[in-house]
Amino acid sequence: MVTKQIGKPQNRVDGRDKVTGRARYAAEFSATDLAYGVVVSSAIAKGKIKEMDTSEALRVEGVLDIFTSENRPKLASYDSSFQDEDAPPGSPFRPLFNRDILFNMQPIALVVAETYELARYAASLVKVEYETEEHVTNFEAERTNAYEPEEYKSTPPPDPWGKPETALKEAEHRISEVYSHPSQHHNPMEMHASTAIWEGDGRITVYDKIQGVLNSQEYIMGVFGLAKEDVRVLSPFVGGAFGSGLRPQYQLFMAVMATLELKRSVRVVLTRPQMFSFGHRPKTVQQLSLGASADGTLEAVVHHAFAETSRFEDYSEDVIIWPGVLYKCENVKLSHKLVGLDVYTPLDMRAPGGTTGIFALECAIDELSYKVGMDPVEFRLKNYSVKDQNVNKPFSSKELQECYRQGAELFGWKNRNPQPRSMREGHNLIGWGVANGAWEATQKPSGAKAVLTKEGKLTVSSATADIGTGTYTIMSQIAAECMGLPIENVEFKLGDSSLPQSPLEGGSWTASTVGSAVKLVCEKLGEKLLELAQESDDSPFKEVSIEEVEFTDGQMRLKEDTSVAIPLTQLLKENQKDSVQVEAESKPADEQENYSPYSHSVVFVEVNVDEDLGTIKVTRVVSAVAGGRILNPKTAWSQILGGVVWGIGMALEEYSVMDHQYGRFINHDLAEYHVPVNADVHDVEVIFVDEEDQIVNPLGVKGLGEIGIVSVAPAIANAVYHATGKRVRDLPITLDKVM
Amino acid sequence: MQEKALSPTVSTERITLTINGTSQQVEVEVWTSLLDLLREHLDLTGTKKGCDHGQCGACTILLDGKRINSCLTLAVMHDGAELTTIEGLAQDGELHPVQQAFIDHDAFQCGYCTPGQICSTIGLINEGKAKTLDDIRDLMSGNICRCGAYTNIVKVLQEAIERNQNL
Ligand code: FES
Numbered sequence A: 001m002v003t004k005q006i007g008k009p010q011n012r013v014d015g016r017d018k019v020t021g022r023a024r025y026a027a028e029f030s031a032t033d034l035a036y037g038v039v040v041s042s043a044i045a046k047g048k049i050k051e052m053d054t055s056e057a058l059r060v061e062g063v064l065d066i067f068t069s070e071n072r073p074k075l076a077s078y079d080s081s082f083q084d085e086d087a088p089p090g091s092p093f094r095p096l097f098n099r100d101i102l103f104n105m106q107p108i109a110l111v112v113a114e115t116y117e118l119a120r121y122a123a124s125l126v127k128v129e130y131e132t133e134e135h136v137t138n139f140e141a142e143r144t145n146a147y148e149p150e151e152y153k154s155t156p157p158p159d160p161w162g163k164p165e166t167a168l169k170e171a172e173h174r175i176s177e178v179y180s181h182p183s184q185h186h187n188p189m190e191m192h193a194s195t196a197i198w199e200g201d202g203r204i205t206v207y208d209k210i211q212g213v214l215n216s217q218e219y220i221m222g223v224f225g226l227a228k229e230d231v232r233v234l235s236p237f238v239g240g241a242f243g244s245g246l247r248p249q250y251q252l253f254m255a256v257m258a259t260l261e262l263k264r265s266v267r268v269v270l271t272r273p274q275m276f277s278f279g280h281r282p283k284t285v286q287q288l289s290l291g292a293s294a295d296g297t298l299e300a301v302v303h304h305a306f307a308e309t310s311r312f313e314d315y316s317e318d319v320i321i322w323p324g325v326l327y328k329c330e331n332v333k334l335s336h337k338l339v340g341l342d343v344y345t346p347l348d349m350r351a352p353g354g355t356t357g358i359f360a361l362e363c364a365i366d367e368l369s370y371k372v373g374m375d376p377v378e379f380r381l382k383n384y385s386v387k388d389q390n391v392n393k394p395f396s397s398k399e400l401q402e403c404y405r406q407g408a409e410l411f412g413w414k415n416r417n418p419q420p421r422s423m424r425e426g427h428n429l430i431g432w433g434v435a436n437g438a439w440e441a442t443q444k445p446s447g448a449k450a451v452l453t454k455e456g457k458l459t460v461s462s463a464t465a466d467i468g469t470g471t472y473t474i475m476s477q478i479a480a481e482c483m484g485l486p487i488e489n490v491e492f493k494l495g496d497s498s499l500p501q502s503p504l505e506g507g508s509w510t511a512s513t514v515g516s517a518v519k520l521v522c523e524k525l526g527e528k529l530l531e532l533a534q535e536s537d538d539s540p541f542k543e544v545s546i547e548e549v550e551f552t553d554g555q556m557r558l559k560e561d562t563s564v565a566i567p568l569t570q571l572l573k574e575n576q577k578d579s580v581q582v583e584a585e586s587k588p589a590d591e592q593e594n595y596s597p598y599s600h601s602v603v604f605v606e607v608n609v610d611e612d613l614g615t616i617k618v619t620r621v622v623s624a625v626a627g628g629r630i631l632n633p634k635t636a637w638s639q640i641l642g643g644v645v646w647g648i649g650m651a652l653e654e655y656s657v658m659d660h661q662y663g664r665f666i667n668h669d670l671a672e673y674h675v676p677v678n679a680d681v682h683d684v685e686v687i688f689v690d691e692e693d694q695i696v697n698p699l700g701v702k703g704l705g706e707i708g709i710v711s712v713a714p715a716i717a718n719a720v721y722h723a724t725g726k727r728v729r730d731l732p733i734t735l736d737k738v739m
Numbered sequence B: 001m002q003e004k005a006l007s008p009t010v011s012t013e014r015i016t017l018t019i020n021g022t023s024q025q026v027e028v029e030v031w032t033s034l035l036d037l038l039r040e041h042l043d044l045t046g047t048k049k050g051c052d053h054g055q056c057g058a059c060t061i062l063l064d065g066k067r068i069n070s071c072l073t074l075a076v077m078h079d080g081a082e083l084t085t086i087e088g089l090a091q092d093g094e095l096h097p098v099q100q101a102f103i104d105h106d107a108f109q110c111g112y113c114t115p116g117q118i119c120s121t122i123g124l125i126n127e128g129k130a131k132t133l134d135d136i137r138d139l140m141s142g143n144i145c146r147c148g149a150y151t152n153i154v155k156v157l158q159e160a161i162e163r164n165q166n167l
């Protein structure tokens, strides 16, 4: 492929809309006669609503209606109607279904009024009496009842291999420790919102904050019994999501219900505290035992994970597959159990499972390297894996060694004194840490459509999303590249349920999945254009095959003799075509089955720990990534940078504190739930090593949404150890833990 | 249904605001925040709501040239004020240099915090307080970017400050 567009640090094509305020998000579409809905949240974690008194609220002038479990419209009742594309096994939460309370801050009523202020005021007048039952939110207390789910949402734990117990016992060096992190919340800057627009005749258009409009559309059809043609879902811009928008959240249900009932457009926006009421990274506790021989060969891994779920769905994520992916080891045993609590079901949050499992594994590996007395980098390279032992398949590509080489050089790793507490500057202890990680590089089936007009404008579309990831931009680049057009002539459309099918935007598979569909549809367009040219008998393209032509500079031309060329605009005009349109569906190639596709990364971190105050500053980060072909180094850099910032948050700050007395996340706002701010982020360098992969998908891309975060928190924890001599195995690493 | 009796005692005031250079009179209920006035009543949705509690900076606008959190103040308190929102920065289709720099440095991803970051950046340049890298980071820490574009946002400011110093 000639690359004029792919690989170019193209500015975001939606950049202008975003810096001028023209980009509209779900809560920002206007409609005539728009009404506002405010959600009332449950004050208890478990029990029943005994009595709800809405009379006072209803008497407020301007209040249109209040929906509760008592007066809600008829809804579907089967679990399957509420199950969405990302639903874990179990029985999904059904808003306003009955009087049962399953978790704290459960939505129990929707107040709809003429203005937002009125709805908010009236919501404060709704009085609720509960029949309280005892809730269990204490993970530690409930851990004795941990269970293996009948069905895993994640990969079921692979069977053990080798003789893990014996190998562990006989190993020269051993560590056995417990690693944990608390629940964490996504907190995208845009709060979840839906604007449902009443179109008349039972038809609605919904602007929803979602990572896949088709998921919302299906949900609405299932729950409210609407026909596909009566509901269109749009989501052109999403103000961050990180997984929070994978499942349709309850504001969608509320807005749609009220719109259908009132036959009037309704907007529902959640509050920041309500952003803590529908899914989070589950608290996870991991027991890891590792054994190594005297020469530093990893002999045994025993990894048990315990992770939080709700009482109604068995949520699980890929926590324990990482030893089999990252290290060569003959004796491995893995298990993954769930701890059911009276909370809402956890929800995929940036690199779900990977962030968790790699944190524990990479801290444990670091500890073991010290026991063996080897440099942490050297120890990891000694136990480097060339195949994925979970499934016993080779990697489609793995340039992790190159990541180590380039990363270590840029960071200056060779100047490290291995001794903990050996490096300092004034009252700051300096620590250098390292960790590596991986993330699956999946391709899924996807559709795409391409329309070329006689003016030479190309529009390519697919019902995918851009949650800040750069989808608009990279898809435009791929299409421009394939058709040989300037990027200004290309428009990519997404976030509309009327567009060709595409999976949820998540799991780092969008670049590969939708990108492959865009490439395929452009190839088909090329074929169609050639056929068009061949319709006239005197065409110089008459006898040529598609392999013999290329599209470049707005022309179709012969590769052999580039003087034989026709501008695409002329081609359409000569054939009296206003436009040419094609659709395509791409699927992963069968060959992929024989390989295990992963992206990889190494992260080097420097921390400064104030010896007197225990404050930790991440002063330097070098993230070296093997992520296949990089479509756009500029947006790719941002993806990895975002992952680094998330890793800093996870390692040092993020902690949704459960108050067991109320069974509620008590720090549910941005003042108390800390995420990194500008002052928390210092030098960050990103390296993309060259990695060619012909197997992973037709573009050779691997996706970058998650690989940037996975290695960061363990690298920070390892650096904190190197600085202070203290192993903190329970995140976040706050100053009290290092003092 | 019972008679509608319960009306909150919320009065409506008429105020004059100059928004993005245009003076206009608006009727505003006294309980409406400046942010909601912009977003819900004037369809100026470029200014974002990320918390409604002064904790995130998404709602930052320029009030008489100074950056403020528009969610933390009632509209009625600003009779006669001059506001600049993200919609008012570009002149005749030409982006403000800070807007262009945000694009060039890829200083955003989802774009939701961006109007607030841009207004905050311009506000900070106006203040003239940021001299060092650490100053920039500290003084921009009221604007959260969950996508984590901080490093690139800082580049915009470094460049702008250098430019100003070279004047
Ligand atoms: S919305 Fe005003 S500070 Fe968050």
Ligand code: FES
Pocket (backbone or CB within 6 Å): A189, A239, A240, A468, B107, B108, B109, B110, B111, B112, B113, B114, B144, B145, B146, B147, B148, B149
């Ligand atoms: S760009 Fe998404 S929050 Fe800043």
